[in-house]
Amino acid sequence: FREAWEVAGRCGEEALALDAAHMLGIVGKPESALEWSHRAIALAEKSAKKEVRSWLGPLYNNTGWTYYDRREYPRALELLRKAETFYREHGTAQQ
Secondary structure, three states: HHHHHHHHHHHOOOHHHHHHHHHHHHOOOOOOOHHHHHHHHHHHOOOHHHHOOOOHHHHHHHHHHHHHOOOHHHHHHHHHHHHHHHHHHHHHOOO
């Protein structure tokens, strides 16, 4: 996934780079998982591409739960509220 992040970044493939960062946030070592999640969030937040920005809901949600599991409740709540806002504006009824 790290190689995919690097190659996609060099090629300007934001969606693929974001997907790689997201996966590194999930499968990476615990000490670097949040770093990768925040890289993915930063990429999605600055992108003008809808396909990239559509990742914000899941990224906020997953990262929020990671903070919750770490008992960092204020940070978890901040990100889960961002996820809620994103889904209210862009999500489906199920989301």
